[in-house]
Amino acid sequence: AQTVTQSQPEMSVQEAETVTLSxxxxxxxxNYYLFxxxxxxxxxxxxxxxxxxxxxxxxxxxxxxxxxxxxxxSFSLKISDSQLGDTAMYFCAFMGSNAxxxxxxxxxxxxxxxxxxxx
Amino acid sequence: EAGVVQSPRYKIIEKxxxxxxxxxxxxxxxxxxxxxxxxxQGPELLIRYENEEAVDDSQLPKDRFSAxxxxxxxxxxxxxxxxxxxxxxxxCASSLGPRWQDTQYFGPGTRLTVL
Numbered sequence: 458a459q460t461v462t463q464s465q466p467e468m469s470v471q472e473a474e475t476v477t478l479s480x481x482x483x484x485x486x487x488n489y490y491l492f493x494x495x496x497x498x499x500x501x502x503x504x505x506x507x508x509x510x511x512x513x514x515x516x517x518x519x520x521x522x523x524x525x526x527x528x529x530x531s532f533s534l535k536i537s538d539s540q541l542g543d544t545a546m547y548f549c550a551f552m553g554s555n556a557x558x559x560x561x562x563x564x565x566x567x568x569x570x571x572x573x574x575x576x
Numbered sequence: 577e578a579g580v581v582q583s584p585r586y587k588i589i590e591k592x593x594x595x596x597x598x599x600x601x602x603x604x605x606x607x608x609x610x611x612x613x614x615x616x617q618g619p620e621l622l623i624r625y626e627n628e629e630a631v632d633d634s635q636l637p638k639d640r641f642s643a644x645x646x647x648x649x650x651x652x653x654x655x656x657x658x659x660x661x662x663x664x665x666x667x668c669a670s671s672l673g674p675r676w677q678d679t680q681y682f683g684p685g686t687r688l689t690v691l
Contacts, residue, residue, distance in 0.1 A: 461618075490676035501579065502619075502667070502682040509676070548618050552676050562607060562674030563632060566618025 459484045459551050461567035469573045470539045477524075478534045478570050480549030487511075490552040491525065491532045492564065497545040505547070508532065539574045546571050578602070580683035582668050588689045594656035597686045601649070601670030608645055609680065610653050611667040619667055625651065626674065655688075663690045 460483045470476035482491070489510045496502040508516045508525050515523050520540075524533045536543055549567040581600040589595050601608050606627050611619035622641070624632040627648035636643065640659070645651040655662055665685040671678040 501684055504679050507676070550618070554676075561632070562609075562624055562671070562678075563621050564619075564680065566620070569616070569618050 459486075459489075459553060459565050461549050461551050461565055463547075463549055463567035463570050465570045466568070467571045467573070469575060470536075472539055472541060472574055472576050474539055475535060475537045476539055476572065478536075478547050478549075478572065480532045480534070480567055482530050482532065482549070482551050482567075484530070484551065484553065486553050488554050490554075491523075492550040492552065493521070493523070493532075493534045494548045494550060494566075495543075495545045496548065496569075497542075502548070506534070536572075541574050541576060544572060544574045580668055580670055580681055582666075582683040582686055584686055585684060586687050586689075588691065589658055591660055591690050592657040594654065595658050595688060596655075597653045597666050597668075597688075599651045599653070599668030599670075599683060601651070601668070602681055605670035605672055605681075606648070607671045607674050607678065608651050609667075609669040609671075610643060610651070611669065611682075613665040613667055613685065615664070622653070624674070631674075658688075658690045660690050663688055 462481045492507045493505040495505045506518045520537045522535045546569045548569045550564045608625040610622040613619040623636045625645045643653045667685045668683045669680045671680045
């Protein structure tokens with residue numbers, strides 16, 4: 458079974474600065490997919506960024522980028538130029554694939570990291 | 577475009593009572609998920625539907641939980657009877673399909689409190 462671990466229960470950052478959220482995972486699969494989701498207070502969870510494990514290039518979405526280290530099974534999220542609206546709970550998630558290489562839709566989430574951006 | 581709609585947003589019941597949650601996915605989304613989110617934790621998948629077929633219900637406690645997705649659109653999740661430990665947020669999500677490229681869109685959730 459896959460497990461996802463986020464070792465930082467809470468983080469804080471000043472507005473306009475950069476912060477990195479950590480995530481490690483455990484799997485025996487070779488082909489899988491990784492995600493970061495954001496859950497603002499009292500609002501819906503939304504996808505921030507995703508990464509295919511077989512792609513070595515790190516994914517980037519505007520101010521959000523990842524550092525994917527496959528050998529270390531590490532998938533950290535970097536938020537540049539932090540904004541007040543980035544305050545949220547961030548979840549790292551894993552999706553595996555079947556023998557045919559097709560992903561099967563099940564997300565396994567970590568425990569989450571509460572990020573607070575201070576003005 | 578309307579997002580995933582869930583109702584009710586909040587529900588308080590006594591233990592041993594039944595409760596039902598409703599979800600309306602984004603139009604055209606064939607895949608529907610029900611997740612359980614305990615306080616301060618990440619969501620855990622309860623059941624996944626492809627159209628009207630439940631294709632992954634291995635995490636659903638079938639002795640007290642049931643779900644249905646008639647006509648492959650709306651879905652209902654039921655608990656009968658509810659226990660104190662069922663207090664949590666129940667999230668519904670939908671996506672075009674089950675592939676990793678198919679973004680899962682989440683609803684606001686139903687917060688259940690069992691007294």
